[in-house]
Amino acid sequence: MAHDDTSGTDVAAFSSGADGVSNTSGRAVEPSAASGGLAVITSDGFADPGVPPHRKRVTDLDPKKARTAQRTVYTLFYLSIAGSIFAIAAYMAFPINENDPGSVRLNTVFLGLGITLALMGIGIGAVHWAKSLMHDEEGVDIRHPVRSSDETRARAVEIFHEGNVESGIGRRSLIRNSLIGALVAFPLPAVILFRGLGPQNEIPADLLSHTMWKAGARLTLDPSGLPIKAADVTIGSAFHIIPEGLNDAPDRLEQKAKAAVLLMRVNPSDLNVSAGRENWNYDGIVAYSKICTHVGCPVALFEQQTHHLLCPCHQSTFDVDNECAVIFGPAKRALPQLPITVDGEGYLIAQSDFLEPVGPSFWERS
Known part of the structure; x- marks a missing residue:
């Protein structure tokens, strides 16, 4: 010892x-x-050494340096605003032409530069503000039981007040206003981008109410476009289907996004058919919209044993035996059914278009 x-x-x-x-x-x-x-x-313990002596920053010692740092911060926030505006302008000035790959590159480059400038301006400005101008004294926070007493709530108000004083956001109006402007401007490019993805000057519900399907249109395989006979669809099988002539349509991608169908065959005795839909299937062959009624993802997984259709995006599950009713997940309505039959040559054809709008159920409908 x-x-x-x-x-x-x-x-x-x-x-x-x-x-x-x-x-x-x-x-x-x-x-x-x-x-x-x-x-x-074993040890008898030792004294708490405490925190090291505080070292003041150059902005704490020199008011001129502090003013320079302040100018740098709000300049970065203003650059962020400029980047957001530039991204919106670039999106409009360099539209994408699907027949011109160069337009995609120009749109992507200039849009990316604008969004990058918007993000970097906010990020670097906020970090520089915190490091050079905000309160810089070390503090010790003694842990204590969390209570919701009047004293605790009063202290919370004091802390918010202290945070306002220490950060200087209340008295540094240029920094505060430029940051607010940058945060307001930053989401605008996203709003413009997403709005550009939707239909222009048209009601979405009207567009989703009509597809390329019509009476007598043959069901064809995706992507080959070859027609399919009822005899080719065996029990338990599933096929991805598009309307006849879709591949030759000038706007085939837009039309396919609405008209894509899943074709399956089950034992006719397994189907629970509601009144008015008795002739919508042909000997157990049923066709349903492939577009999920949640947010429009492609429903592409068919479980042979359970007769369930699964959307891989958010796991919405539809029961084929019960007219594709929702049995799980965030979708709120069944997949629209395409009425089908066969023509004189045995090919599967549509009886009509969908009788309800396809796609996400959040669209307004009349």
């Missing part, structure tokens, strides 16, 4: 050997006195 008077620490180190346990002084120790192979250390 060695005792160090200067440190206030008693240290006993033990090592195990073949015949038992010995300590570093060479005296024998009974095996039961210590655990073999372990060092036993």
Whole structure:
């Protein structure tokens, strides 16, 4: 046992050997006195050293440097606003032409530059503000039980007030206003982008109420466009279907996004058909819109044993036996059914267009 008077620490180190346990002084120790192979250390504790002395920043010592830092921060926020405006202008000035790959590159480059400038301006400005101008005194927060007493709520108000004072957001009006402007302007490019994806000057519900399907249109395989006979659809099989002539349509991608269909065959006795839909299937062959009624993802997974259709995006599940009613997930309505039959040559054809709008159910409908 060695005792160090200067440190206030008693240290006993033990090592195990073949015949038992010995300590570093060479005296024998009974095996039961210590655990073999372990060092036993005890301490009387030591004083809390506290936090190191606070070092003031250059902006704390020199008001001129503080003003320079302030100008840098609000300039970055104004650059962020300029980046957001530039992104919107670039989106309009360089429209995408699907027949011109160069237009895609120009749109992507300039749009990306604008959004990058908008993000970097806010990010770098906020970091520089925190590092150079906000309150820089170290503090110790003693943990205590969380309570909802009047004193706690009053202290919370004080903390918000202190945060306002320490950050300077209340008195540094240029920084505050430029940050607010940057945060308001930053989402605008996203609004413009998403709005550009939707129909222009038209009501979405009207567009989704009509597709390329019509009476007598043959069901064809996607993507080949070859017609399919009822005899080719066996029980348990599923096919991705598009309307006849879709591949030759000038706006085929837009039309396919509405008209894509899943074709399946189950035992006719498994189908629970509601009144008015008795002739919408042909000998157990049913066709349903492939566009999920949640947010429009492609419903592409058919479970042969359960007769369920699964949307891979958010796991909405539809029951084919019960007219594709929703049995799980966020979708709120069944997949629209395409009425089908066969023509004189045995090919599957549509009886009409869908009788309800296809796609996400959040669209307004009359």
